[in-house]
Amino acid sequence: MKTLLLVGATSDIGRAVALEYAGAGWRILLAARDPAAGRRTADDVATRTGAPVSLHALDVLDDDGLAAFVDGLPELPDTAVCVVGELGSQERAQTDPAHARTILRTNFEGPALLLGILAERFLARGSGTLVGVSSVAGDRGRGSNYVYGAAKAGFSAFLSGLRNRLAPAGIRVLTVKPGFVRTRMTEGMKLPPLLTAEPAEVGRAVYTAAEKGRGDVIYVRGLWRGVMTVISLIPEPLFKRLKL
Ligand SMILES: NC(=O)c1ccc[n+]([C@@H]2O[C@H](COP(=O)([O-])OP(=O)(O)OC[C@H]3O[C@@H](n4cnc5c(N)ncnc54)[C@H](OP(=O)(O)O)[C@@H]3O)[C@@H](O)[C@H]2O)c1
Numbered sequence: 001m002k003t004l005l006l007v008g009a010t011s012d013i014g015r016a017v018a019l020e021y022a023g024a025g026w027r028i029l030l031a032a033r034d035p036a037a038g039r040r041t042a043d044d045v046a047t048r049t050g051a052p053v054s055l056h057a058l059d060v061l062d063d064d065g066l067a068a069f070v071d072g073l074p075e076l077p078d079t080a081v082c083v084v085g086e087l088g089s090q091e092r093a094q095t096d097p098a099h100a101r102t103i104l105r106t107n108f109e110g111p112a113l114l115l116g117i118l119a120e121r122f123l124a125r126g127s128g129t130l131v132g133v134s135s136v137a138g139d140r141g142r143g144s145n146y147v148y149g150a151a152k153a154g155f156s157a158f159l160s161g162l163r164n165r166l167a168p169a170g171i172r173v174l175t176v177k178p179g180f181v182r183t184r185m186t187e188g189m190k191l192p193p194l195l196t197a198e199p200a201e202v203g204r205a206v207y208t209a210a211e212k213g214r215g216d217v218i219y220v221r222g223l224w225r226g227v228m229t230v231i232s233l234i235p236e237p238l239f240k241r242l243k244l
Contacts, residue, residue, distance in 0.1 A: 003075055007031040007058065007114065008083035009038040012183035013133065015045070016203030017081050022051035024207065029073055031058040060084050060110030061102075070117050079210055080118045081131040082111045085152075087185050093147040100147050107135075107151035112158040115173075119162055122171045129172040131210050132159045136177045136219070139228040142244040156217075163216055174210050175217040178202050179224040197221055 004021040008014040009030035022028050022045050030045075032038025035057045046053040058069045060082075070076075086106040093100035115130050122128030137145055138152030156175055163173035180186060180196040197205075197220050205220045219225045234242070 001025065001027050001052075002078040003027045003029060005029045005031065005073065005077035005080040005118075006083070007060065007081065007111075008085075008133075009041045009055065010034065011083050011085075011185075012199040013178065013181060013202050014081075014083040015041045016199035017083065017206050018045045018053075018203075019048065019200075020203040020207040021079075022046075022049035022053070024211075025051070026078075027051060028053045029056060029075075029077060030054070031056045031069070033057070033059040058114075060114050061105055063113060066114050067117050070114075070121060076121050076125060076128075077118075078127070079129040079131065080115065081133070081206060081210070082115055083133040084111050085133065085135075085185075087145075087148055090145045090147055103147045104151045104154075107148060108154040108158070112155055115159070115162065119166060119171065119173075123166065123169055127170065129174065129210050130159075130162070131174045131176060131206060132156075133176045133178065133206075134159065136179055136224050136228050139177075140232050140239075144244060160217075172210070174206075174215065176202070176206055176209070176220065177218065177224065177228075178220045181220075195221060195223060195227070 004026045006014050006018045009032035018028050028045055028051055030038055030042050035055055038055050042053045042055045086103055088103035093103055111132060115132055132155060134156045135152040137149035138156045141149050159173050159175045180191045181202055182196060182198055202220050209215050209218045
């Protein structure tokens with residue numbers, strides 16, 4: 001039986017990914033910074049799929065605890081998926097450095113350091129798949145969310161470098177750009193239906209790309225690749241005049 005480590009068990013996307021793997025017969029290790037909240041996902045996944053599920057406490061901002069967390073798991077997983085992130089408030093981040101730092105660390109530093117440690121363990125074993133959930137927001141900095149976007153850009157670059165380094169050793173690194181997803185993070189936002197996925201759609205896309213496909217970077221809804229290519233091509237003198 002193969003094992004998945006899902007980091008960010010309380011997230012709607014995380015729950016959907018865990019359900020997808022559990023339904024395919026995998027053992028599930030869930031990590032949450034609040035184990036009591038993570039318990040709901042653990043019970044739900046176990047009840048709905050019958051898969052063996054265990055729950056582990058992890059705050060990805062606890063740098064010193066990351067290696068101990070990985071080494072304390074009941075086993076080294078075959079695949080690790082990190083969905084940890086925080087949208088935060090761009091407006092608040094502009095005047096509150098502590099808030100900006102939390103956004104930067106939660107979307108970049110914590111997930112990157114954790115996946116970096118897992119990468120070394122996978123390299124030593126000679127197998128494994130790492131999946132990082134980044135964002136289209138990292139494809140180009142925009143006035144409305146550049147703190148979050150910059151952190152996701154850093155995370156995407158980290159995953160790209162890790163992939164480049166580990167590919168010859170047969171370790172896969174997958175970057176997932178979900179586009180808009182209807183979750184707690186986007187609650188109350190008006191989202192364009194064509195560009196908005198349901199969590200279950202993201203769960204399926206992650207499982208298929210990580211376990212059945214060969215891709216490196218996926219946009220859950222393909223339309224986003226076109227949208228972000230166009231946005232990336234807009235020359236800076238024009239881009240700075242747009243309200244995005
Ligand atoms: N929803 C979208 O439209 C969208 C679009 C693009 C990308 N994404 C990305 O998809 C991922 C999942 O997002 P979501 O929509 O499911 O939102 P979410 O429910 O807010 O998920 C964020 C997850 O990160 C966890 N987390 C935050 N800080 C943490 C820390 N220091 N240590 C451990 N866990 C921590 C949260 O745990 P707590 O419950 O303890 O806070 C939660 O499980 C995020 O990386 C997000 O940036 C989402």
